[in-house]
Amino acid sequence: SQQGEEDPQALSIQEGENATMNCSYKTSINNLQWYRQNSGRGLVHLILIRSNEREKHSGRLRVTLDTSKKSSSLLITASRAADTASYFCATGSGGSYIPTFGRGTSLIVHP
């Protein structure tokens, strides 16, 4: 069964706008990762945030983690057409730390 669930399932915005997608999970985690997948390609790692961290930045990406609400958000600022992709959260928990992926958010950025 999948641990993380992304919301919304699909998001359509104009270039230059910000895109926010959320991930909720059910049990305690050790870390949470966000990945991007362009159509027909393998996943690419974006950010890893540990359970004792609240916010991380990488370029135009900002990830927050609220362990009390068991949720995370990924914000992409000033979106570009090249950001069009599916975005997945992956939670690592228990002793194995093996990430469990959600179903993803499909983001379309219109030029």
Next chain:
Amino acid sequence: NAGVTQTPKFQVLKTGQSMTLQCAQDMNHNSMYWYRQDPGMGLRLIYYSASEGTTDKGEVPNGYNVSRLNKREFSLRLESAAPSQTSVYFCASSPERGIEQFFGPGTRLTVL
């Protein structure tokens, strides 16, 4: 560096046939993984290898076997393919388990 490579890129099988999906990484990573991706289901873990010489079942291991041939290579075998195994298969590796994973380009498998 090639990263993670997978062969073949595409494959069509008939029900009952067998095949092996190959995966290799050149990043000296300890951990390797096999996932399947189906529409609307995200990625589901089939098997993983935390380190050379070890393999463990993931969420959906039935109908599959794996071999960690050496530190570089991790193969996935379908002994008797079924239409339910039609999917896109991704191999991934990471320096250690539970951290950033690097994915291969995938193998698109169709079982008729």
